[in-house]
Amino acid sequence: MTDYSDNKFANVFDKQKANQYEVGNTSYKTRIKKLKALKYALEKTYRQALRDAMYKDFKKPQVEVDLTEIYLVVKEIKYVCSNLKTWLKKEKVETPLTLLGTTSYITYEPKGVCLIISPWNYPITLTFGPLVSAIASGNTVILKPSEMTPNTSAVMAEMVSELFKEDEVALIEGEVEVSEELLKLPFNHIFFTGSPQVGKIVMSAAAKHLSSVTLELGGKSPTIIHESAAIENAVKNIVWGKYLNGGQTCIAPDYVLVHESVKTAFISAFKKQVTDYYTEHVKTSTSFCRIVNKRHFERLAASIEDAKEKQASVEFGGHYDASDNYIAPTLISDVPESATLMQEEIFGPILPVKTYQTIDEVIQYVNSKEKPLALYIYAKKKNVVRTIINQTRAGTTCINSNAIQFSNHYLPFGGSNNSGIGKAHGYFGFKEFSNARSVLKKYAPGPLNLLFPPYTNFKETLAKLSIKWF
Ligand code: NAD
Secondary structure (H helix, E strand, O other): OOOOOOOOOOHHHHHHHHHHHHHHOOOOHHHHHHHHHHHHHHHHHOOHHHHHHHHHHHHHHHHHHHHHHHHHHHHHHHHHHHHHHOOOOEEEEOOOOHHHHHEEEEEEEEEEEEEEEEOOOOOHHHHHHHHHHHOOOOEEEEEOOOOOHHHHHHHHHHHHHHHHOOOOEEEEEOOOOHHHHHHOOOOEEEEEEEEEHHHHHHHHHHHHHHHHHEEEOOOOOOOEEEOOOHHHHHHHHHHHHHHHHOOOOOOOOEEEEEEHHHHHHHHHHHHHHHHHOOOOHHHOOOOOOOOOOHHHHHHHHHHHHHHOOOOOOOOOOOEEEHHHHHEEEEEEEOOOOOHHHHHHHOOOOOOEEEOOOHHHHHHHHOOOOOOOEEEEOOOOOOHHHHHHHHHOOOOOOOOOOOOOOHHHHOOEEEOOOEEEOOOOOOHHHHOOOOEEEEEEEEEEHHHHHHHOOOOHHHHHHHHHHHHOOO
16 A cells, blocks of 8 residues: 655545545545535636736636636536436346346445546636536545646636535645645546646656546647638637637647638638627727736747748738737748747647648648647538548547537537546536446356356367357
8 A cells, every 4th residue: 555644635535535535435425525516616706806816917808708608517517417317226227148137227426535636728717617527526626727827726626615525626826846745645536637648757657656637638639621621610619719818728729721712712811700709909809818927928929030040921910919828819831841830739829820722731641740729621522521430530520619628518528648638517517427347147057057066078069158159
């Protein structure tokens, strides 16, 4: 057994470990009660405090807080509450002939003590969203939100301490060192949302205790615009999906692959759309937020300069203001592969646009990169959509729109390999925080008893017949 008694957080962990069976044996009604209390706090008591905190953190517009944070968690809670009773029922399964005399079922039991580490970009959704699944499955939970949105983390900490006892849910604020210390503890499950680089650190820490992991990671999400696409619709969606949260969205279109015949139409519609959404003076628009901090601002400004030095053409925007961590909505074409913009996840309001001639070329390009978290297709031709889906791999795909696949709780959400391991949301989130325990009960002697030792010639014949027929 691991000795973790000198760990800074051993006390909270031990309390939750001791309490895990009590929490794990609660009825669906008790769990729903907890979820409803969280819903009430989000919708009523803490709503304005959360909006204010997010404005202080990176000037996130109030409407975006309501839609992309509060609403998404509230909707998830409603869905879980109306289905939890069914999900917690024993799931009877069939019995093969050779096991006659037995009956079997699956029961979803909690994993135990769980750790949820969340990023800064959607701090409420990505902290409380997984918490909803963890509570539904009957776990105790330690939450570690990001240090980069300290105002939001502080309000969430207050909420958690008001709503839960420390031995069921605790929120620990702090820098990266806090995460590192927490990762030394033998959690039963770790749910991490963040970058692939840190995902690797989390997975190797988890390996020490064989803790199971869900890794919700990121990467570069391609957006393919076929010549058959309705350009105006594509642009309306892409501009919204890209500049929502200032481009700091894991499933934002990272770059656009547009058919060369529609490039000019795409660029001119794009310019018009940005102005329609954010006016000609985007900086003064209350609908467009800022980059979360200096480090990320400098990274993004440097990537614009790097692309310019490498002869890319700024089609729109391209300016920035360090005093306010402001990066203008930017569209850049002819970006060479060696540019940072094409090498790393952008995670900001800069959109490179590349042209192509054939769909084969697009497929080859996408498949030469890591598997994306999201792949978007704008096309009217069904066979084009089918070919792209069949010939590429991605965590999620949205056709003729973007980002909204996250909000359908009937769909699993998550990446594949570099973009993630495991799935979140709705029933998939519930299963992620549960162990599907298989239970078989023998109630009468069956054919298997005939095969117990000693192994006579008759039993050898029976074994051969079983292989052949059963
Ligand atoms: P990050 O990986 O830097 O940090 C995420 C969390 O990990 C934070 O709480 C941080 O404190 C902690 N952390 C950072 N370094 C650590 C270390 N060395 N050891 C242990 N813990 C550490 O990510 P971020 O900058 O907060 O978020 C941006 C990334 O998250 C992007 O790559 C984005 O695509 C991804 N993301 C993915 C999803 C998804 O649902 N798949 C959602 C949002 C963001």
